[in-house]
Amino acid sequence: xxxxxxxxxxxxxxxxxxxxxxxxxxxxxxxxxxxxxxxxxxxxxxxxxxxxxxxxxxxxxxxxxxxxxxxxxxxxxxxxxxxxxxxxxxxxxxxxxxxxxxxxxxxxxxxxxxxxxxxxxxxxxxxxxxxxxxxxxxxxxxxxxxxxxxxxxxxxxxxxxxxxxxxxxxxxxxxxxxxxxxxxxxxxxxxxxxxxxxxxxxxxxxxxxxxxxxxxxxxxxxxxxxxxxxxxxxxxxxxxxxxxxxxxxxxxxxxxxxxxxxxxxxxxxxxxxxxxxxxxxxxxxxxxxxxxxxxxxxxxxxxxxxxxxxxxxxxxxxxxxxxxxxxxxxxxxxxxxx
Amino acid sequence: xxxxxxxxxxxxxxxxxxxxxxxxxxxxxxxxxxxxxxxxxxxxxxxxxxxxxxxxxxxxxxxxxxxxxxxxxxxxxxxxxxxxxxxxxxxxxxxxxxxxxxxxxxxxxxxxxxxxxxxxxxxxxxxxxxxxxxxxxxxxxxxxxxxxxxxxxxxxxxxxxxxxxxxxxxxxxxxxxxxxxxxxxxxxxxxxxxxxxxxxxxxxxxxxxxxxxxxxxxxxxxxxxxxxxxxxxxxxxxxxxxxxxxxxxxxxxxxxxxxxxxxxxxxxxxxxxxxxxxxxxxxxxxxxxxxxxxxxxxxxxxxxxxxxxxxxxxxxxxxxxxxxxxxxxxxxxxxxxx
DNA sequence: TCGTATTAATGAAACGATTCAAACAATCCA
DNA sequence: TGGATTGTTTGAATCGTTTCATTAATACGA
Numbered sequence: 001x002x003x004x005x006x007x008x009x010x011x012x013x014x015x016x017x018x019x020x021x022x023x024x025x026x027x028x029x030x031x032x033x034x035x036x037x038x039x040x041x042x043x044x045x046x047x048x049x050x051x052x053x054x055x056x057x058x059x060x061x062x063x064x065x066x067x068x069x070x071x072x073x074x075x076x077x078x079x080x081x082x083x084x085x086x087x088x089x090x091x092x093x094x095x096x097x098x099x100x101x102x103x104x105x106x107x108x109x110x111x112x113x114x115x116x117x118x119x120x121x122x123x124x125x126x127x128x129x130x131x132x133x134x135x136x137x138x139x140x141x142x143x144x145x146x147x148x149x150x151x152x153x154x155x156x157x158x159x160x161x162x163x164x165x166x167x168x169x170x171x172x173x174x175x176x177x178x179x180x181x182x183x184x185x186x187x188x189x190x191x192x193x194x195x196x197x198x199x200x201x202x203x204x205x206x207x208x209x210x211x212x213x214x215x216x217x218x219x220x221x222x223x224x225x226x227x228x229x230x231x232x233x234x235x236x237x238x239x240x241x242x243x244x245x246x247x248x249x250x251x252x253x254x255x256x257x258x259x260x261x262x263x264x265x266x267x268x269x270x271x272x273x274x275x276x277x278x279x280x281x282x283x284x285x286x287x288x289x290x291x292x293x294x295x296x297x298x299x300x301x302x303x304x305x306x307x308x309x310x311x312x313x314x315x316x317x318x319x320x321x322x323x324x325x326x327x328x329x330x331x332x333x334x335x336x337x338x
Numbered sequence: 339x340x341x342x343x344x345x346x347x348x349x350x351x352x353x354x355x356x357x358x359x360x361x362x363x364x365x366x367x368x369x370x371x372x373x374x375x376x377x378x379x380x381x382x383x384x385x386x387x388x389x390x391x392x393x394x395x396x397x398x399x400x401x402x403x404x405x406x407x408x409x410x411x412x413x414x415x416x417x418x419x420x421x422x423x424x425x426x427x428x429x430x431x432x433x434x435x436x437x438x439x440x441x442x443x444x445x446x447x448x449x450x451x452x453x454x455x456x457x458x459x460x461x462x463x464x465x466x467x468x469x470x471x472x473x474x475x476x477x478x479x480x481x482x483x484x485x486x487x488x489x490x491x492x493x494x495x496x497x498x499x500x501x502x503x504x505x506x507x508x509x510x511x512x513x514x515x516x517x518x519x520x521x522x523x524x525x526x527x528x529x530x531x532x533x534x535x536x537x538x539x540x541x542x543x544x545x546x547x548x549x550x551x552x553x554x555x556x557x558x559x560x561x562x563x564x565x566x567x568x569x570x571x572x573x574x575x576x577x578x579x580x581x582x583x584x585x586x587x588x589x590x591x592x593x594x595x596x597x598x599x600x601x602x603x604x605x606x607x608x609x610x611x612x613x614x615x616x617x618x619x620x621x622x623x624x625x626x627x628x629x630x631x632x633x634x635x636x637x638x639x640x641x642x643x644x645x646x647x648x649x650x651x652x653x654x655x656x657x658x659x660x661x662x663x664x665x666x667x668x669x670x671x672x673x674x675x676x
Numbered sequence: 677t678c679g680t681a682t683t684a685a686t687g688a689a690a691c692g693a694t695t696c697a698a699a700c701a702a703t704c705c706a
Numbered sequence: 707t708g709g710a711t712t713g714t715t716t717g718a719a720t721c722g723t724t725t726c727a728t729t730a731a732t733a734c735g736a
Contacts, residue, residue: 006480008722019686024724034684049476054456055396056722060691064393074418075619084412087439096453099437101425115434118392138387142344224623255623262625281413282620285562285593287600346692357716362694372714394693398721678736686729691722699716705709 007048016044027052058120063143066096067308068116069125070109071149074101076252077280078297079127082149085301086125093309095122104221106130117144123308125149125301133158145311149304151194153322159311161304161323165195168293168327169202172247172275175291175329177210179273179337181245185215187230187257188222188249196222196249199277203247215243222249227256234272235264244272245335251276251283254290258334262288273335277327289332296325345386354382365390396458401481404434405646406454407463408447409487412439414590415618416635417465420487423639424463431647433460442559444468455482461646463487463639471496483649487642489532491660497649499642499661503533506631506665507540510585510613513629513667515548517611517675519583523553525568525595526560526587534560534587537615541585553581560587565594572610573602582610583673589614589621592628596672600626611673615665627670634663 013020018037025033026041033041044050058064067090071079083099090097098121102109109129116124117139124146126136136146137157146158153160176184184207191197200216207214217233219226227248234243234257248254254276261268268274268288276283279294303323311318351358356375363371364379371379382388396402405428409417421437428435436459440447447467454462455477462484464474474484475495484496491498514522522545529535538554545552555571557564565586572580572595586592592614599606606612606626614621617632641661649656 006722009724010722020723021686021688021725022684025685028724032684037685049480051452051455053397053458053722055393055402055458056691057724058393058691059391059397059693060722060724062691074422075415077413077415080412080418084439096436096457097438098434100435101422114389117389119434120391120393142387224619252623255620255625259623259625259627281562282593282623285590285597285620287593287596287625289597344692347694348692358693359695359716360714363715366694370714375715391692394691394721396693396721397723398692398694400721680734680736682731682733684729684731686727688726688728690725693721695720696718697716699714701714702712704711706707 006053007050008053009050011048012041012044012050015048016040063120063122065094066098066119066121067123067125067305068098068100068112068119068121069149070100070102070112070116070127072102072104072127072129074099074103077282078250078278078295081280081297082301082304085298086305087301088298089302089305089309102129104129106132110135113139120144122312123147125304125308127151145308145315147304147308147311149300152324153320156320159304159307159320159322161300161307161325163295163300163325163327165198165327166202166205168277168295169199169204169247170206171202171327171329172199172277172293173203173206173214175331175335176245176247176273176275177206177212179245179269179335181243181273182212183215183241183243184212184245184247185217185234185243186247186249187217187219187227187253189219190221191218193222199247199249219249219253222253224252224256227253228260229256231257231260232264235260235266242272245275246272247275247277249277251278251280251290251292254292254334255282255286258286258288258290269333269335269337273337275335279330284330284332286334288334291332291335292330294328294330300325344391345388346391347388349386350379350382350388353386354378401458401460403432404436404457404459405461405463405643406436406438406450406457406459407487408438408440408450408454408465410440410442410465410467412437412441415620416588416616416633419618419635420639420642423636424643425639426636427640427643427647440467442467444470448473451477458482460650461485463642463646465489483646483653485642485646485649487638490662491658494658497642497645497658497660499638499645499663501633501638501663501665503536503665504540504543506615506633507537507542507585508544509540509665509667510537510615510631511541511544511552513669513673514583514585514611514613515544515550517583517607517673519581519611520550521553521579521581522550522583522585523555523572523581524585524587525555525557525565525591527557528559529556537585537587557587557591560591562590562594565591566598567594569595569598570602573598573604580610583613584610585613585615587615589616589618589628589630592630592672593620593624596624596626596628607671607673607675611675613673617668622668622670624672626672629670629673630668632666632668638663
């Protein structure tokens, strides 16, 4: 017996001696109920410990007051921060917020989209993984819009909020060159991730402009262990060919490199400078604080949620837009050669 | 117009030429429907792109197929990992999982409990913050049970899953003593958090047993910056009174200490050894890897969710239990004086 | 005083699934 | 052949809200 004592709207109505419609109005449009009755109703609600049944509300009104968000990896603090920003906005709109983790697995991605559809969420924030754009278009045609996060919408059919990864990559590399790196390298992968590809090409543009060769160390993913591994590889190179400055595609990789270098006795930044990307908290919290390219993480989440609400609220007038933030170079010790 | 094209159960029934009851059975008890009709129904579902309406299901059946989880701080990787474990279990039970962040703010805590109640979640996993036990008891009496996470249930009225913080604190301090620390210190706070208090008293027991004095540096919270600050304070002490071994109440504090010491030129572990607590990923990923007390993070989440499901499924026979995991000392460079 | 706005309150009809008692069909046995 | 048994299928009732067309009450101006 699931529903033990739950008082319902009708019980409240009886106790307060008004109709159910009035109780509903007290809840939803309190200003158009007379003070007298409103107080009676509120008292009754209090006395009975009445709690609205959200399922019934959603059923009747056709959609639930909730947003779904699907990220690539909740264990990456970058995404938790983006989610935090989005949640704030959802909160402000009195929507609940369902955070799901595709964990870079496209089966999970699909099944969470199923879930969101069943829940009739009002909209979806997603960092897409698999080939999911088509499905999102179908879902929108059925009334569930979505906004792409940390990913530029290539067709104009979606709003998106992202960061100019190419510019970020260029800034990172220009910085390395400016502190005197003559044998720079890029560490990252896979190149099927647009972000990685863009960051690399930004870096490449910088080295080409300076007439310097850019070494490439490709990784199968962006995790710490991979960074450590490449660090060991780099350490084994002959000192005169070994990179003297490394730009890693994200901070987790960069931290892996840093640990490997430290353990192997390479001095950072004297022997080799490091620049990461994302500027997660742990970048600045490392014992050798990491130079990084900062993305406005919370802001990305906030803007994305706002765009989504705009589409939800003004289905017709809404115009899709691509918000692209400029990332910011934050210089710390890992690249400071004074 | 929210509900554009949504086909409903009835539409499926018409197309498949069966009754709505049969369609519902195909969805819920497919084995008791004849193959013939089942196939017709499935084909119709496919053709119409029918998606179940979860609100309607929940309304009719009295509770939603979902679990709520309320953590102290989603930005702390410890909690994301616990949540990940719990989510897996929820998934396996085909329940959806709502993760909420009280952010150490008891107003938010209350309002998320409101939300969970409105959503009629089937149960709640919570790391309680404010004075919330009473409310949880009321909620249980109304059919929404909860399990305490990372917190021992002091009354026997709840299940709980936690770690023996006292033992962990003792192990941490015994380790520091064993590597030769003669002026050990504890860094952490506030002591209103049971976890902190227990870890401290564990450490104290170890020093008392060894006849050594334990210095205490109290902090208002467990964040990185506080660790950094205390690190600076410690650095300013006269070398002959300065601690030569520090046990921090969690890893974030420990990382803050580590950064401060490194910057100030104190050598870790030679001048001062550090031990943290939680063993988050970043502990091992630090450039000087951190010795820490490992909690089985995912497992904590899993066990908690399992206990919750047991209470949900066997309301009557269920017996509350307190699961207490033993933490594990993981020795790394930050405390290795060879 | 009467008609007309204006404002408040009502309550029956949805929303879209699940449930369950009853009807129906098929099979078996005496 | 009829009755009992087993297995499918049916469809009306139901969950707890919101919605909205009506009705009731009140105030206002002529």
